[in-house]
Amino acid sequence: MVHSKMTRMARVAIVGVGAIGGVVASLLQSAGKHELMLCVRRPMKGLVVESPSIGLRSDMEEEIRPEMRIRASIWTQPEEAQPVDWVLIATKAYDAAETARWLEWLREKNTPAAILQNGVEHRERFAPYMPEACIVPVIVDCPAERRPPQKGFDRIAQRGPMSLRVPQGPLGKRFVELFADTLADAEAVEDWTTVAWKKLCLNSAGVLSALLLKPAGIMREDDIGEVAMDLVRECAAVGRAEGAKLDDDLPEQVLAASRRAAVDSVNSLLADRIAERPMEIDARNGAVVRIGRKHGIPTPVNNMAATLLRAMVAE
Numbered sequence: 001m002v003h004s005k006m007t008r009m010a011r012v013a014i015v016g017v018g019a020i021g022g023v024v025a026s027l028l029q030s031a032g033k034h035e036l037m038l039c040v041r042r043p044m045k046g047l048v049v050e051s052p053s054i055g056l057r058s059d060m061e062e063e064i065r066p067e068m069r070i071r072a073s074i075w076t077q078p079e080e081a082q083p084v085d086w087v088l089i090a091t092k093a094y095d096a097a098e099t100a101r102w103l104e105w106l107r108e109k110n111t112p113a114a115i116l117q118n119g120v121e122h123r124e125r126f127a128p129y130m131p132e133a134c135i136v137p138v139i140v141d142c143p144a145e146r147r148p149p150q151k152g153f154d155r156i157a158q159r160g161p162m163s164l165r166v167p168q169g170p171l172g173k174r175f176v177e178l179f180a181d182t183l184a185d186a187e188a189v190e191d192w193t194t195v196a197w198k199k200l201c202l203n204s205a206g207v208l209s210a211l212l213l214k215p216a217g218i219m220r221e222d223d224i225g226e227v228a229m230d231l232v233r234e235c236a237a238v239g240r241a242e243g244a245k246l247d248d249d250l251p252e253q254v255l256a257a258s259r260r261a262a263v264d265s266v267n268s269l270l271a272d273r274i275a276e277r278p279m280e281i282d283a284r285n286g287a288v289v290r291i292g293r294k295h296g297i298p299t300p301v302n303n304m305a306a307t308l309l310r311a312m313v314a315e
């Protein structure tokens, strides 16, 4: 969304400069006023982000370059970091404890930290490390991936527009203002819980790809589709108990959306499994099981999927 209102410059630290952190860096740079700090754990010469030429206003196309080299300070150790106005965390959910080490150096008493991660437990994940009132949970939608480095520069490819949803409130408003004058579709929504659980419902079905080591095309098979809908049904029941307003036919909607995806598209659980990285099982199907237990809602299908996937990759 492009806002015409001019907003103030901010010093912004992005912790975790992978697919989402890289796209966020390019969007904030395009606003032309923020100072960016990239907080990485691997030394990085620099970062290039390839952006799509979609969703642009026709009068802006001239201004958008397909590739953007990010101008930012790069910090590799938390001890090098200086306090900033905003911390944006874009690591995987399973890296929360290591990521949190940056907060001590980047934050002053009231510095907000936005958590751009999947799942529904953004606040719970970071509350042990900072005041909960300063945490801004963000639901991100944006197809993006890491590409092989070129000439020593890390590369990220953004494949579609980025949408960012935060809860309404003073910090939500300030977060949205950060993205003024950019192509990000950033919005503070009244019912963030519903947005978050809808996304988790979609993600809950994705576990099947990771279990079977097959891309999205498997969702087109009838029996797999039935299991996918069972996963979503359980997730939606738990989400409703948490206050989310979810359509009765959400399982059918999720399955239809999964079947519209390109047959060879690979979700992040599958990508992580193939690359032998840890997976966000706990933040996704694990969360459905855990939060379900709190409400006395059985989630046997999610439990089996999460348990089998964990067992398959355990050494």
Ligand SMILES: NC(=O)c1ccc[n+]([C@@H]2O[C@H](COP(=O)([O-])OP(=O)(O)OC[C@H]3O[C@@H](n4cnc5c(N)ncnc54)[C@H](OP(=O)(O)O)[C@@H]3O)[C@@H](O)[C@H]2O)c1
Pocket: 015, 016, 017, 018, 019, 020, 021, 039, 040, 041, 042, 090, 091, 092, 093, 095, 098, 099, 116, 117, 118, 140, 141, 142, 143, 144, 145, 146, 268, 280
């Ligand atoms: N990619 C998507 O299309 C997409 C879409 C929607 C939501 N999401 C969600 O967004 C979140 C981020 O995903 P992603 O795809 O951007 O992940 P990613 O590409 O794996 O990037 C995560 C980055 O965090 C870095 N990191 C991990 N621990 C760190 C630490 N202690 N200090 C500094 N950097 C650290 C990693 O470093 P290394 O380079 O050393 O591994 C990596 O560069 C996840 O919750 C994901 O589910 C992703």
